[in-house]
Amino acid sequence: MTARLLTSTRPWRATAYLLTGWLVATVWATAVTALVLMPALALAIPLAGIPLAAVERWRQRLIDPVPLPSGHQRLVRPGLWGWLATRFREGATWRELGYAVLFTLVLAWLDAAVGLLVGSALFLVVFPALVHFLPAYQPEPLLGFVPARLPDAFLATAIGLAALPVIGYAVTAYATVRARWTRALLLGRPRRAPSAQLVELTRSRARIMSAMDAQRRRIERDLHDGAQQRLTGLIMTLGMARLQLAGAPPAGRDLVETAYEQARATLTELRDLVHGIHPQVLTDRGLAPAVTEIAERCPVPVELRIDLPERPPEPVEAAAWFILNEALTNIARHSGASRARIELVRRGGLLVIDVHDDGVGGADAARGTGLLGLADRVAVHTGRIALSSPPGGPTVLRVELPCAS
Known part of the structure; x- marks a missing residue:
């Protein structure tokens, strides 16, 4: 197992993971200092951990084969203010800020010190080359007993080659533990598995x-x-x-x-x-024609944007049609809207449904407008539903349904 580790790229990826941390910490500290010096941007300081955490999730790929997911929620309200409101309320933002401070003050420099052990071993390996190609380079005896002259300098190469496997193994082990720390600090306490x-x-x-x-x-x-x-x-x-x-x-x-x-x-x-x-057109021709049909029947003008390269599974099609039919019914009966817009797109393994209207807003599941039925439909398919409907409008409904073929 040790031999397989030392002959793989993992020790070098671990070294790269550890040695790049100080650069990230330096850039982040410089950016935060600039924010502190500009009072108009001081409110952005609590959000400064978000970009650093994004970089850390990217760097994590060097050492951890399991992707580190974001702990942030999907937006309920679109736009800058919706993004700010969501980010300030969720715990992931404050965990990432705490991690950024700890990483910049302590962890990045500890990582760099451990990573430099590999550099020290490599220096020993190439010491004779330095002596040969840099005649002016005549240091004191290396390590106190290795002369800076050939062929005696090759003793340093032997020491470096002997130390490199031990250092490589130790650095890889440390980097693995550090990656686990990062995962724990950024994601927080793991959720319990469902019973x-x-x-x-x-x-x-x-x-x-x-x-x-x-x-x-x-x-x-x-x-x-x-x-x-x-x-x-x-x-x-x-x-x-x-x-x-x-x-x-x-x-x-x-x-x-x-x-x-x-x-x-x-x-x-x-x-x-x-x-x-259950319209026959849904069974015969699929979701896009069925949605087009209900949009044409809606008394409120509906703008459609549909991007479905292939048909979703039949249960997902039925759920999506029901959701859109109910949403347009609510718009026609309760919203007072003059126009509506539907976006129905396939994004990877998700069927994403967005329904917008310019009505009076104030949609509330407790008022029996069919929203509870929509939520139940989405929950059956382990999907997500988000509604933004402030008084005065507009109303934005987003549904994400897993539809892996």
């Missing part, structure tokens, strides 16, 4: 939601293939009866006419009901 009961509850809820979706699709097919067809046949029969009763008494013609109009109205309502359960 088996909670996992089973989540799976049970997902199964129930899948069963409900399947039942809705079955009802949609039954209504489409059964009740709608029979109702359409009834309307055709009543239409022909109207023609046959052209010379009948007015009372009879009025009754047939009333039945004909009521049947047509019932068919329209039934079609709307079927469409609200």
